[in-house]
Amino acid sequence: MVILGLNYAFHDSTACLVRDGELVIAIEEERLTRDKHTAAFPQRAIDRCLKEAGLTYEDIDHVAVAFDPRLDLGRKALYPLRHPRALKGFASHEWRTVVQKPRYLRRWMAQTWPNPAQRPRLHAVGHHMAHVAGSFFICPWEEAALLSLDGSGEWATGLIGQGRGTDVEVFRESYFPMSLGSVYEAATEFCGFQPNYDEGKTMGLAPLGDPERFIDAARDTVWVEPDGAVRVDLGWFDYPDWKGHRYGEKFVRVFGQPRRKGEEFQQHHLDVAAAFQQVMEERGLELAGILRRWTDHRHLVVAGGVALNSVMNGRLVREAGFDDIYVMPAAGDNGTAIGAAYWVWNRELGRPRNFVHMDPYIGNGYDDAAIQAVLAECKLPAERDEDVVGTAARLLHEGKIIGWFQGRMEIGPRALGNRSILADPTRADTKDRVNAEVKHREAYRPFAPSVPAEHKEKWFETEVEAPFMLKVCDVRPEAREQIPAVTHVDGSARLQTVSKETNPRYHELLERFGELSGIPVVLNTSFNIMGEPMVESPWDAIRCFYSTGLDALVLGDYVLTK
Numbered sequence: 001m002v003i004l005g006l007n008y009a010f011h012d013s014t015a016c017l018v019r020d021g022e023l024v025i026a027i028e029e030e031r032l033t034r035d036k037h038t039a040a041f042p043q044r045a046i047d048r049c050l051k052e053a054g055l056t057y058e059d060i061d062h063v064a065v066a067f068d069p070r071l072d073l074g075r076k077a078l079y080p081l082r083h084p085r086a087l088k089g090f091a092s093h094e095w096r097t098v099v100q101k102p103r104y105l106r107r108w109m110a111q112t113w114p115n116p117a118q119r120p121r122l123h124a125v126g127h128h129m130a131h132v133a134g135s136f137f138i139c140p141w142e143e144a145a146l147l148s149l150d151g152s153g154e155w156a157t158g159l160i161g162q163g164r165g166t167d168v169e170v171f172r173e174s175y176f177p178m179s180l181g182s183v184y185e186a187a188t189e190f191c192g193f194q195p196n197y198d199e200g201k202t203m204g205l206a207p208l209g210d211p212e213r214f215i216d217a218a219r220d221t222v223w224v225e226p227d228g229a230v231r232v233d234l235g236w237f238d239y240p241d242w243k244g245h246r247y248g249e250k251f252v253r254v255f256g257q258p259r260r261k262g263e264e265f266q267q268h269h270l271d272v273a274a275a276f277q278q279v280m281e282e283r284g285l286e287l288a289g290i291l292r293r294w295t296d297h298r299h300l301v302v303a304g305g306v307a308l309n310s311v312m313n314g315r316l317v318r319e320a321g322f323d324d325i326y327v328m329p330a331a332g333d334n335g336t337a338i339g340a341a342y343w344v345w346n347r348e349l350g351r352p353r354n355f356v357h358m359d360p361y362i363g364n365g366y367d368d369a370a371i372q373a374v375l376a377e378c379k380l381p382a383e384r385d386e387d388v389v390g391t392a393a394r395l396l397h398e399g400k401i402i403g404w405f406q407g408r409m410e411i412g413p414r415a416l417g418n419r420s421i422l423a424d425p426t427r428a429d430t431k432d433r434v435n436a437e438v439k440h441r442e443a444y445r446p447f448a449p450s451v452p453a454e455h456k457e458k459w460f461e462t463e464v465e466a467p468f469m470l471k472v473c474d475v476r477p478e479a480r481e482q483i484p485a486v487t488h489v490d491g492s493a494r495l496q497t498v499s500k501e502t503n504p505r506y507h508e509l510l511e512r513f514g515e516l517s518g519i520p521v522v523l524n525t526s527f528n529i530m531g532e533p534m535v536e537s538p539w540d541a542i543r544c545f546y547s548t549g550l551d552a553l554v555l556g557d558y559v560l561t562k
């Protein structure tokens with residue numbers, strides 16, 4: 001039984017294959033087209049998934065799409081009556097998502113399988129159900145409290161509920177424009193970033209500001225009702241109008257002039273980021289608190305784009321009263337391709353749970369022969385290194401910045417040690433060097449550390465695993481000076497714990513680096529040229545290597561240096 005899961009709703013188009021309940025492969029279309037966050041139909045990702053899995057279109061039994069155009073039509077129909085200024089933007093959005101995209105999909109199905117008798121069944125899965133299924137049905141726990149939050153799906157912006165086995169009970173849904181994600185998007189736009197994409201930059205900016213200055217006003221913009229519904233005071237925002245800015249006149253009057261892209265940050269931009277980050281954390285904790293009171297689950301599953309707010313997740317781990325939380329590595333819309341497939345497998349086909357998603361390396365890979373062929377084609381004389389891990393550890397210890405390309409590609413926005421740029425975090429100048437020579441990104445943004453899972457507590461204040469870099473914790477005070485390049489200004493770090501079972505080569509690299517430096521922690525940032533998606537192929541890696549200040553490139557067993 002093969003299910004093709006697709007996200008083709010809003011952005012981060014993705015395809016995956018689930019065979020007999022096992023997630024075989026998942027690829028984001030942006031990695032192949034090199035168009036970051038693309039909303040295009042994931043044709044290349046589908047073709048590559050099939051090729052890598054050794055399957056053909058004839059093998060596909062079901063196609064699961066993470067958007068249901070029939071959902072919430074009644075609610076939507078009333079919207080332009082209440083928000084007449086939104087009519088044009090709303091109508092074009094609905095035309096695109098409810099008419100055009102589903103029509104394209106039906107035509108694609110008909111062209112791909114001309115014989116209706118052989119055509120797979122098409123399933124439209126509600127967006128938030130896809131978020132939930134892609135997290136809960138493949139999390140390590142049979143029962144959990146559920147929290148899903150994003151900007152908006154068909155019309156829902158979030159839900160709270162609980163999951164038992166393959167049952168999902170929804171306690172409360174919130175609907176557009178009552179959206180915690182949209183409020184944070186407005187703050188992101190106010191700070192001069194691209195809303196709906198750059199929320200991580202707002203999160204990184206927040207520790208530089210003082211939340212107290214604006215916290216009372218920020219709290220007034222969005223709150224949680226006792227029944228778990230998100231409420232927004234729309235007087236602060238223009239996003240319900242679907243045109244112009246997401247923040248409104250009152251927002252600017254109270255918080256000051258927005259920053260334009262490329263302008264210097266002023267103190268009030270930092271303070272707004274800090275205040276809205278704190279509000280996001282507080283509202284997340286309140287929703288989790290309701291789930292804690294209403295259920296007796298020991299674990300919380302957090303899904304949706306808001307679940308990429310790893311600082312909020314860190315507080316949920318520490319303060320919400322659950323033993324641990326699970327956030328899948330592609331908690332944004334990319335992961336809904338996986339969720340749609342599992343909704344069909346576990347709910348519509350009624351199959352029991354049989355897969356736990358703890359391995360983020362589920363993309364395509366390049367074997368030794370493929371890497372050799374690329375090196376030969378590029379006339380790059382690289383010898384196989386019999387101790388490539390030792391060589392990489394030595395290069396890192398010498399202060400070199402290396403591109404590290406290994407095995408199968410990660411899913412989700414974080415590089416987790418297979419398409420990563422790595423550097424020595426113990427040197428004070430590493431962060432500035434990685435920024436100036438390779439990444440060219442905003443100087444304030446922190447870089448993340450990777451540590452072997454078994455050593456995490458020696459360096460970081462955490463008791464839980466963070467394999468997907470989605471749970472921020474504090475660096476132990478005594479360790480902060482030892483790993484300055486991965487310690488943010490507030491003493492926190494967006495930690496990745498690496499297990500020997502999931503990524504033995506990366507785990508060994510951390511250990512070998514630790515033998516040389518005394519500290520088994522490596523700075524890990526995504527392997528890409530600024531503004532581009534993460535590298536997918538050896539060609540991408542070589543292009544990035546020679547067009548940035550990377551000192552070395554490790555491609556599988558081959559090492560290139562400058």
Ligand SMILES: [Fe+2]
Nearest residue numbers: 150304305333
């Ligand atoms: Fe979403």
